[in-house]
Amino acid sequence: MNTMTLDSHADVRPHLATQPSRLRVLSRRVIDELGYDTAMVLDAVERAYLGLASGASDNPRKLMTQPPSKHSVAYSMLGRDGGRRTVGFKTSYKHDLGHGREAQKYYTTLLMFDDATGMPVAMMDGSLVGALRTPAVSALIARAAAPHASTALVVGTGTQGRMALPFLLTALPGVERLIVHGRYQAGIEAVRNTLKRFHPGREVEVSTDLARAANEADIVLGVAGAGVRDAVRHADLKRGALALLVGYGIHADALHRADYRIATSEAQMQVTGLDLADERGALPPVDAQLPDILLGRKPARRADDEIVFAFNSGMIVTDIALGRVLADAAHAKGLGEEIELW
Incomplete structure (x- = not known):
């Protein structure tokens, strides 16, 4: 597999589209x-978050719509990555939420424009971008809030479950023990295979007792789907643990009883984290947001023995940053199809 590299000193590479009316579709x-x-x-x-914290980038609150039956959910997001001078629009639509993952219909797109030239960059399927940026964000949170972790537990074996450990080990190579908890053997095997792809020689244990595994873990990643039966509760967590929620698999009481709370964005959490609300429909305040943590404005925890809860919700600025890298690579290789849209 070919590997791309990112020039950390580059601002943005100009897009070479021949006409403003043409759009590259990936x-x-x-x-x-x-x-x-x-x-x-x-x-x-990480650079996308640093740009957001410095004011160079912008990530307005996402919009959501859902019918009363809750059989589907749709999101719309707009953002600007100042470092790469790229504006992006993302849409996400999921149907048949009450059925298993294989039966659901899911569509997500990312449309980007170069804010230096005014030219369209690309419209692309956003599924891989989301599948990569989400575990990368979790890894950045874990590196800040649990830098000395030795044991990590992943709850869930879907797309996010499979990618969680490779990114975590990239950010925290000192993590020695890896545990996965899931119901599907095929998913567990996929977690193993994905781990070996990126970190050959590393092994993952399979948990049969979620509470016990959580009590032994320094980092608990809740990345399961909505149909998950098991969830890690606050009482299951050891002192000093980081409970990091992406999807499902960590109970709401871990948020409400935590000593310290982190979110990628508190505003986004108010939109996508409503299932964690208490009986009054309220969410507790967040102590620190990830951009401020990365810039050193806020700590990722106040004490080593605190139980920290972190909420990782998708932010369009990270999709734009990664999507621009992928789109530029596709353009350099002549990949994709150009259509005359406007």
Whole structure:
């Protein structure tokens, strides 16, 4: 697999589209063929957050719509990555939420424009971008809030479950023990295979007792789907643990009873974290947001024995940063199809 590198000193590479009316379309197949490495993704995502914290980038609150039956959910997001001078629009639509992952219909797109030239960059399938930037963000949170962790537990074996450990080990190579908890053997095997792809020689244990595994873990990653039966509660966590929620698999009481709370964005949490609200429909205040932590404005924890809860919600600025890297790589290789849209 080809590997791309990211020039950390580059501002943005100009897009070479011949006409403003033409748009390069990158399908899922094309994006899958580009190749990537976890260190490159971590770098792109971290710089996106630093740009946001410095004021160079912008990430307005996402919009959500859902019917009363809750059989579907849709999101719309807009952002600007100041470092790469790229504006992006992302849409996400998921249907049949009450059924298993295989039966659901899920579509996500990312449309980008170069804010230096005014030219369209690309419209692309956003699934791989989301699948990569989310575990990268979790890894950045873990590196800040649990730098000396030795044991990590992943709850869930879907796309995020499979990618969680490779990124975590890239950010925290000192983590020695890796545990996964899931119901599906195929998913567990996928977690093993993905780990070996990026970190050959590393092994993952399979948990049969979630509470016990959580009590032994310094980092607990809740990345399961909505249909998960088990969830780690606050009482299951050891002192000093980091409970990091991406999807499901960590109970709401871990948020409400935590000693310290982190979010990628408190505003986004108010939109996508409503299932964690208490009986009054309220969420507790957040102590620190990730951009401020990365810039050193806020600590990732106040004491080693604190139980820290972190909420990782998607932010369009990270999709734009990583999407621009992938789109530029596709353009350099002549991949994708140009259409005359306007």
